[in-house]
Amino acid sequence: MYTERACRLLGAVVWTNTPSGAGVGPVLPDGCMDLLWNEGRLLVAGPDTRAYVTxxxxxxxxxxxxYPGTAPGLLGVPAHELRDRRVDLADLWPASEVRRLRGRIGAAADPVTALEDVALERAAGAEPPDPLLRGVVTALDAGRPVATTADELGLGARQLHRRCLTAFGYGPKTLARILRLRRALALARGGVTFADTAVRAGFADQAHLARDVRELAGMPLGELLGRRGG
Structure with missing residues (x-):
């Protein structure tokens, strides 16, 4: 069973996934990065460009x-270095520090809150997120073209691409595509027809929606909606 709640760290989400059967649904690209705890291990999930199955x-x-764009500043590594990867936190932080954190979380009565505390403490010592990055996410998630977004934020196309690679792990076109998929899934899960979903989410047509779902999620939209995604 998957559950989530708002984190005490602004914009973040705390989640738990305890599979109830043998199958585990795909984790879909969302523009985010995660700090993970699993059976005594601390890991980082980099930004995905395709569905990931554990x-x-x-x-x-x-x-x-x-929240998209905020993890690199907390973790101390550019997002593109972790693209489509799951890595041990000890590969990014000093091994002694990670051992201490593993012991602390493992001994905690509530590992969920303990992991959240780690994220909060790390955020307290990090530079505040660049507000421009939130502007990039907001504009692209609203369906604005990449060129328009760059102009509105006062950036050249190459500047925007470089900053997106560092913050999100991929360029603005890929980020826009992933955010558009998330919009479409929210609409379809709410009962909107596939044809109307395509129009409202910003796809050229239903065939365009179907192609993107297959490429990013690895399965047809109808099958995806029948399964638990990430």
């Missing part, structure tokens, strides 16, 4: 999902 036997996962 390997191995089903087990409980706990995570803090950071």
């Amino acid at each position: 390997a191995g036997a089903p087990s409980t996962w706990v995570g803090v999902r950071f």
Whole structure:
């Protein structure tokens, strides 16, 4: 079973996933990065460009999902270096620090709150997120073209691309495509027909929606809606 709630860190989400059966649904691209706790391990999930399916036997996962663009400043690594990867936190932070945190979370009565505390403490010592990055997400999620977004934010196309690679792990066109998919899934899950979903989410037509879903989620839209996604 998957549950989530707002994190005490502004814009972040705390979630828990305890599979109830043998199958685990795909984790879909969302422009975010996560700090993960799983069976005594601390990991970081980089930004995905395609659906990710957890390997191995089903087990409980706990995570803090950071608002798009905010995790690199907290973790100390550009997002593009972690694109489509799951890495041990000890590969990014000093091993002694990670061992201490693993012991602390493992001994906690509530690992969910303990992991959230780690994220809060890290954020307290980091530089505040660049407000321009939130503007990029807001504009692209509203369906604005990349060129228009760059102009409105006072950036050249190359500047915007470089900043997006560092913050989100990929360029603005890929980010816009992923955010558009998220909009479409929200509409379709709310009962909107696929044809109307395509129009309202910003696709050229239903065939365009179908192609993007297959490429980003790895399955047809109808099958995806029948499964639990991330």
